[in-house]
Amino acid sequence: MPDLQNPPQKMMFQLSLRRRGISDQAVLRSMEDVPRDMFVEPADRADAYRDMALGIACGQTISQPFVVAYMTEQLGLQKSHRVLEIGTGSGYQAAILSRLCSHVVTIERYRTLADRARSRLAQLGYDNVEVMLGDGFDVPAGAGAFDRIIVTAAMEQIPDALAQRLGPEGVLIAPVGPLHSVQTLVRLVRTETGFERKQLVDVRFVPALPGIAREL
Numbered sequence: 001m002p003d004l005q006n007p008p009q010k011m012m013f014q015l016s017l018r019r020r021g022i023s024d025q026a027v028l029r030s031m032e033d034v035p036r037d038m039f040v041e042p043a044d045r046a047d048a049y050r051d052m053a054l055g056i057a058c059g060q061t062i063s064q065p066f067v068v069a070y071m072t073e074q075l076g077l078q079k080s081h082r083v084l085e086i087g088t089g090s091g092y093q094a095a096i097l098s099r100l101c102s103h104v105v106t107i108e109r110y111r112t113l114a115d116r117a118r119s120r121l122a123q124l125g126y127d128n129v130e131v132m133l134g135d136g137f138d139v140p141a142g143a144g145a146f147d148r149i150i151v152t153a154a155m156e157q158i159p160d161a162l163a164q165r166l167g168p169e170g171v172l173i174a175p176v177g178p179l180h181s182v183q184t185l186v187r188l189v190r191t192e193t194g195f196e197r198k199q200l201v202d203v204r205f206v207p208a209l210p211g212i213a214r215e216l
Contacts (some may be wrong), residue, residue, distance in 0.1 A: 013049040013065060022069045026077075030099040031069050036062075038124060039092035058110040058216045060206055062090045063152065065202060069096075071173050074187055074200065075148045077101050084143070086136035086174075087152035087208060091117030094129045094207065095149070104129045105143060107136045110213045137210040139165060146170065153208035154183045166190040173200075179207035 014032055022028060037048035040062055044054045053061045072093075077083070081101040085094055088108035094117070097104045108114040111133055118131040134140065136151070137159055145167040151158075151174035158174050166172055170190045177183030185200040 009049045010157070013051070017066060017069050018050050020066050022066070022073055024073045026100055027069055027073045027096075027216065030072070031065065032097050033099060034095045035124070036065065036092060038120065039090040039095070046074060046137065054201060056090050057112050057116070058213070060087075060089050060137070062092050062111070063205070068093055071150060071152075071185065072096055072100070074173050074185070075171055077148060082148035083142075083148045083150065084139070084146040085150050085152065086139075086162070088114060088117045088131055089152060091121050091126075091129070091131070093150065093152055094131070095121060095124065095126050098126045098129050101148070102128065105132065105146070106130070107132045107134045107139065107209065108132070109135060109209065110216050111198065112216045133212060135211050148172070151173075151175065151208065152205065153203040154179050155208045158188065163188055163190075163195060168192075175205040177204050 017031060026057055036134055037045045038052050040048045041056060051064050051066050053064045056062055077100040083097050083101050084103045085104060085106035088094060088106040094104050094106040113162050114131050114133045121129050146165055147167055147170055149166060149172040152173045158176060163172060172188040175183040176186045182204055185203050187198045189196045
């Protein structure tokens with residue numbers, strides 16, 4: 001992994017996560033180990049360790065570090081887990097997940113983002129991540145079931161077909177609400193009798209759109 005260019009900024013990055021309530025040590029280690037500066041646009045590298053979302057290609061964003069850490073912590077990952085991510089973006093969230101589970105399948109609708117993320121993750125050695133160009137609302141049947149699902153774009157509601165991809169005691173985290181306003185992170189847990197739903201915190205994500213993008 002590349003050396004960090006600004007250790008004081010990185011120290012503040014970790015301190016900010018702890019002060020805001022991130023306590024899972026495995027998540028904190030993953031956030032420390034994955035070089036966020038390699039996942040942002042070159043012009044934004046000076047801001048890579050600030051707690052803010054940054055723009056990437058195709059009109060998308062890389063989420064602020066606190067949101068990445070919070071969503072990851074809420075998943076309750078174990079090393080044996082197989083994880084599905086809807087919305088690859090830069091590949092940063094997938095890289096964080098890859099250090100905490102056995103395998104990550106991540107789906108991106110923009111070819112440019114999928115290709116860049118696949119190349120970046122391979123170069124950085126995250127070899128347990130599979131990047132797919134596809135429709136997050138229509139996960140291929142052959143992908144099977146997952147222990148955890150994370151959606152990194154806003155949905156007006158969680159599709160039942162996506163929730164049904166959870167295995168027993170599986171957990172799904174997604175921002176749910178108006179596509180161009182504030183959403184609420186929702187945590188679904190699959191039980192023997194159905195799904196338990198819990199609202200967490202307010203967030204703002206770019207919209208999750210159906211289909212594969214015709215351009216970009």
